Amino acid sequence: MGYSVLITNVTEDIWTSEQIFTLYRLRWRIEIIFKSWKSGALCLPTLLSNEKLSYERVIMTIYCFLILVAALLMPIYAYCLKIKKNNGSTSNISILKLTQWLKVNYQAIHLTLPIEPQIDKLAHLIIAYCCYDKRKQYPNFIEILN
Numbered sequence: 001m002g003y004s005v006l007i008t009n010v011t012e013d014i015w016t017s018e019q020i021f022t023l024y025r026l027r028w029r030i031e032i033i034f035k036s037w038k039s040g041a042l043c044l045p046t047l048l049s050n051e052k053l054s055y056e057r058v059i060m061t062i063y064c065f066l067i068l069v070a071a072l073l074m075p076i077y078a079y080c081l082k083i084k085k086n087n088g089s090t091s092n093i094s095i096l097k098l099t100q101w102l103k104v105n106y107q108a109i110h111l112t113l114p115i116e117p118q119i120d121k122l123a124h125l126i127i128a129y130c131c132y133d134k135r136k137q138y139p140n141f142i143e144i145l146n
Helices: 017-038 055-086 095-104 115-129 141-145
Strands: none
Touching: 017 095, 055 095, 055 115, 095 115
């Protein structure tokens, strides 16, 4: 319907409504990242659902999960964004779609090999399947930062 209602305790002399709306969109990015971890392709709660897991095992699982995100997901995302920018493309990659694509196509990545040459070969597929849908929408995270 074109309406957005945001409730805050910040007064207008601190932030304007436009600034609050921009910050909310940036905050939403964090929600999308957590969604990709939780209910998206990475399914973190499933990894932790076993009642027999010790505290140490839960902590180790979380650390391994964060290493996976930092060492694999984010470098792939950043590298593909760089390729798209160099090619002059205007659409951006959805982190949620990327995690879903990697879940289905994980066998295409060999963790024992350097990641960049592999991503060079896979980037066209990632870019083809992981971009935001073409529709009229508010600017996404990357567009807000630019």
